[in-house]
Amino acid sequence: MMIEDHIRAAAPRHPGGIERSPPALLKEPLEFLFAEHYRHRQMCKILEYLAVEPAFDASLIAATDDFIRYELALHVIDEEEDLFPLLRRRCEPDDDIEDVLGRLSADHALDQQLAQAVRSIFALALERRTPPSALPGGAEALLKLAKQEKGHMALENAVVMPLARRRLTVDDLEALSLRLAARRGVAAG
Amino acid sequence: MTLKRSASASPRGVAWPQVEAVTIGDLLQRNAHWAATKARIDPEYFRRLSAQQAPDYLWVGCSDARVPANEVVSLDPGELFVHRNVANLAPSQDANFLSVLQFAVEVLKVKHVIVCGHYGCGGVRAALSGKRHGMIDHWLAPIRCLYEDEAGYFDRILDFEARVNAVCEANVLAQVRAVASNPFVQEAWVRGQGLSVHGWIYSIKDGLIRDLETSVANRKEATRLRTRGGAAHG
Ligand SMILES: [Fe+2]
Ligand SMILES: [Fe+2]
Ligand SMILES: [Zn+2]
Numbered sequence: 001m002m003i004e005d006h007i008r009a010a011a012p013r014h015p016g017g018i019e020r021s022p023p024a025l026l027k028e029p030l031e032f033l034f035a036e037h038y039r040h041r042q043m044c045k046i047l048e049y050l051a052v053e054p055a056f057d058a059s060l061i062a063a064t065d066d067f068i069r070y071e072l073a074l075h076v077i078d079e080e081e082d083l084f085p086l087l088r089r090r091c092e093p094d095d096d097i098e099d100v101l102g103r104l105s106a107d108h109a110l111d112q113q114l115a116q117a118v119r120s121i122f123a124l125a126l127e128r129r130t131p132p133s134a135l136p137g138g139a140e141a142l143l144k145l146a147k148q149e150k151g152h153m154a155l156e157n158a159v160v161m162p163l164a165r166r167r168l169t170v171d172d173l174e175a176l177s178l179r180l181a182a183r184r185g186v187a188a189g
Numbered sequence: 190m191t192l193k194r195s196a197s198a199s200p201r202g203v204a205w206p207q208v209e210a211v212t213i214g215d216l217l218q219r220n221a222h223w224a225a226t227k228a229r230i231d232p233e234y235f236r237r238l239s240a241q242q243a244p245d246y247l248w249v250g251c252s253d254a255r256v257p258a259n260e261v262v263s264l265d266p267g268e269l270f271v272h273r274n275v276a277n278l279a280p281s282q283d284a285n286f287l288s289v290l291q292f293a294v295e296v297l298k299v300k301h302v303i304v305c306g307h308y309g310c311g312g313v314r315a316a317l318s319g320k321r322h323g324m325i326d327h328w329l330a331p332i333r334c335l336y337e338d339e340a341g342y343f344d345r346i347l348d349f350e351a352r353v354n355a356v357c358e359a360n361v362l363a364q365v366r367a368v369a370s371n372p373f374v375q376e377a378w379v380r381g382q383g384l385s386v387h388g389w390i391y392s393i394k395d396g397l398i399r400d401l402e403t404s405v406a407n408r409k410e411a412t413r414l415r416t417r418g419g420a421a422h423g
Contacts, residue, residue, distance in 0.1 A: 081392045098345040105348035
């Protein structure tokens with residue numbers, strides 16, 4: 001079983017926080033999205049750490065909760081209402097992208113449920129000043145989200161990003177860059 | 190009912206938005222406040238506006254309360270002629286829409302007609318749901334047809350919300366085609382009047398508009414748009 005395996009394995013070391021991507025990267029939208037995936041992988045490491053860590057770390061929990069609340073939600077919009085529709089318009093029938101995009105969209109819907117479960121655990125942990133690992137269902141909720149996200153990103157990195165690099169035009173990238181920035185409160189200079 | 194937010198303390202002492210009802214009287218007060226603010230900044234604002242209406246744009250958008258036309262393109266009153274209905278349709282037999290279109294094209298001589306849909310449109314979702322809702326089903330029948338004509342394409346999008354969004358885009362394209370082949374618009378082009386038709390889609394989740402690259406500015410381009418690909422592929 002997933003949790004027991006995880007607990008039996010050597011306890012993960014403190015993974016550190018999630019660093020911000022440099023704002024200049026917004027000018028390279030696909031690089032930016034790729035870097036976001038890297039930050040999400042960091043989030044997964046933190047979730048795996050918190051799932052077994054016996055000490056209560058309020059600031060790490062709060063920062064991760066903020067990441068899920070703001071950054072993860074924004075990233076789903078980046079893809080679901082921006083990159084994916086654009087790819088649907090640009091890809092050739094031979095690219096056979098629909099099955100992958102369909103699975104990823106279903107993942108995004110599931111992400112929201114799993115993320116909500118993690119946020120509930122975090123809220124309870126902060127309220128009781130208890131590590132999430134000590135709460136009933138805590139480790140399970142955290143590991144579930146981490147596992148789901150890692151599989152999801154692997155598929156996006158392997159299939160979607162290369163296709164986006166191939167199919168999106170210079171104009172597409174410019175418009176995408178403008179919207180990624182606007183979504184984060186950065187207006188075009 | 191419209192709701193407004195006000196801050197109050199949550200059990201943990203953090204300010205937390207709560208909703209309370211806005212009364213009809215509040216609206217009149219807000220109106221007075223809005224008019225006063227405008228008049229303070231620009232004493233001639235309303236007199237100037239009342240003297241003429243010369244918008245360059247006709248907006249055909251959805252009735253959805255979360256897509257306020259003027260606001261999302263940051264235009265003042267007087268700058269945008271607006272027609273809204275459920276799911277931003279441009280039906281060639283709807284007297285309301287046709288009156289608006291003719292007035293906009295022939296009297297106001299707008300330079301652009303913008304069909305702006307939005308992702309997650311409740312009208313599109315209702316049309317795809319397969320359930321009976323009442324009168325609205327008749328209004329939404331063109332969207333249902335649009336979907337059924339290309340069901341093979343749309344049904345490959347397994348996630349329902351993603352499929353709704355794809356149909357929202359296809360619907361914008363269909364309405365751009367309808368506007369561009371409307372006799373009022375065709376006649377304007379024959380007269381040599383400068384007029385473009387555009388298809389956009391708005392996201393309620395980020396407030397941003399995406400251009401669906403369906404703009405046409407003459408009869409030739411309109412014909413090309415009509416004959417290119419299916420609804421799904423634009
Ligand atoms: Fe994703
Ligand atoms: Fe992603
Ligand atoms: Zn709508």
